[in-house]
Amino acid sequence: xxxxxxxxxxxxxxxxxxxxxxxxxxxxxxxxxxxxxxxxxxxxxxxxxxxxxxxxxxxxxxxxxxxxxxxxxxxxxxxxxxxxxxxxxxxxxxxxxxxxxxxxxxxxxxxxxxxxxxxxxxxxxxxxx
Amino acid sequence: xxxxxxxxxxxxxxxxxxxxxxxxxxxxxxxxxxxxxxxxxxxxxxxxxxxxxxxxxxxxxxxxxxxxxxxxxxxxxxxxxxxxxxxxxxxxxxxxxxxxxxxxxxxxxxxxxxxxxxxxxxxxxxxxx
DNA sequence: CATTTGTATTACAATACATAATACAAACAA
DNA sequence: TTGTTTGTATTATGTATTGTAATACAAATG
Numbered sequence: 001x002x003x004x005x006x007x008x009x010x011x012x013x014x015x016x017x018x019x020x021x022x023x024x025x026x027x028x029x030x031x032x033x034x035x036x037x038x039x040x041x042x043x044x045x046x047x048x049x050x051x052x053x054x055x056x057x058x059x060x061x062x063x064x065x066x067x068x069x070x071x072x073x074x075x076x077x078x079x080x081x082x083x084x085x086x087x088x089x090x091x092x093x094x095x096x097x098x099x100x101x102x103x104x105x106x107x108x109x110x111x112x113x114x115x116x117x118x119x120x121x122x123x124x125x126x127x128x129x
Numbered sequence: 130x131x132x133x134x135x136x137x138x139x140x141x142x143x144x145x146x147x148x149x150x151x152x153x154x155x156x157x158x159x160x161x162x163x164x165x166x167x168x169x170x171x172x173x174x175x176x177x178x179x180x181x182x183x184x185x186x187x188x189x190x191x192x193x194x195x196x197x198x199x200x201x202x203x204x205x206x207x208x209x210x211x212x213x214x215x216x217x218x219x220x221x222x223x224x225x226x227x228x229x230x231x232x233x234x235x236x237x238x239x240x241x242x243x244x245x246x247x248x249x250x251x252x253x254x255x256x257x258x
Numbered sequence: 259c260a261t262t263t264g265t266a267t268t269a270c271a272a273t274a275c276a277t278a279a280t281a282c283a284a285a286c287a288a
Numbered sequence: 289t290t291g292t293t294t295g296t297a298t299t300a301t302g303t304a305t306t307g308t309a310a311t312a313c314a315a316a317t318g
Contacts, residue, residue, distance in 0.1 A: 010305095012275060019227050026230035039295065049277045054296070065234070071285035071294055084236030088245060096228055097249050098148050099221060101155035104253035105194070107213030113250070114243055116217060120226050121242070124233035139274095141306060168264065178308045183265070200263055200316035 001029050005046055013048055017056040022065060025076055028125035032078040036066065039074075079126070130158050134175055142177055143184035150189060154205055157254035161207040165195065208255070 003020050005013055024030040037045070039053040046053070057074050060066045068074050088096065103113055132149050134142055153159040166174070168182040175182070186203055189195045197203045217225065232242055 014275085022234070023227060023230045026233045038293080040293090051278090051296090052276065055275095057295080068295065069285075070283075070296095073294060079234070079236070086235075086237060086241060088232060088235075088237075092228055092231060093245075095224065096246070098152060099225055099228070100246060100249045101152045101253060102221060103217060104155045104250065104255050105151070105208070106215075106217075107208070108215060108217075110247065110250045112215060113246065116222075117225070117229060117242065117246075118239065120229045121233065121239045124230060126233050143306085167262080169262090180265095180309090181307060184307095186264080197264065198316075199265095199314075202263060 003042075003046060005048065014052050014055040014059065017046075017053065018059050021056070021060060025065060026124045026126045030076050032076050034076045035072070036074040036076070132171075132175060134177065143181050143188065146175075146182065146185040147188050150185070151194060154194060155253045155255045159205050161205050163205045164201070165203040165205070167202050 001021075001024050003017065005016050007013075009016065011019075021030065021036075030036070036042070036057075039050055039057060043050045043053045057066065057068065061068050061074070065077055066074050067077050100113065108116070130150075130153050132146065134145050136142075138145065140148075150159065150165075159165070165171070165186075168179050168186060172179045172182045186195065186197065190197050190203070194206055195203050196206050229242065237245070
């Protein structure tokens, strides 16, 4: 998986890394039960510190996106149907509200917004088994 | 307009303030050409420093959401039809992709996502003249 | 001219970010 | 067992961001 970090961004490196892995999981670039690189390996590849990668992994683990074995390293979490919560978390809902507000001010109406979301959704191949 | 700041949030105060004003404009709580409080007044009301409010105003001005006269203070920018760009900025598009990715992993499909967006859009009364 | 507006400057404290160098605990292989 | 690899914890250091504080400045208005 290709990961590109912007050093001059206002988004912290560990957060950029976390975000790209989440998108990778959703788009299927990273498959369930797929093994992620070790923190040391990924840190070396990206040219960042070990603890920066570790911080991203710890975040993903806390959010349930990956599972971690001491020896086997980090793996993408396999989805289960029962945790299919059809609601957005308050944080996500607030972020979505802010995006829609900005879109509305730009004159984008609901149907236009939907047509902007459609191709994004089309990329998300993540499916429940 | 009611503004509530969370001091223990990871989002900076000036960014929380900026976000709530944007939502206020989109929802019509703040109307076009409406005068915003002065930086000193709003800072006092919120219990924060003058420069924190100023930072939010400067950001909103740079983004085109408000206009600022030296004497008259800050006002909500009136919309014009010609700047109705039907595309999202790269930054917004990336944020939207991240939200959709997380929604997809939670098992939310496009139609469900649309039904989550609908009530949010319904609150946005911002219209072009 | 005097007042009010946003803005700039400087200093300071607290926190967050990222790196660096180690070291530790758990899990597995030989 | 012994050794290796894994994520993790610790400590230290430097830098950047955030927020406050006090003050001053420039522009617009009455």
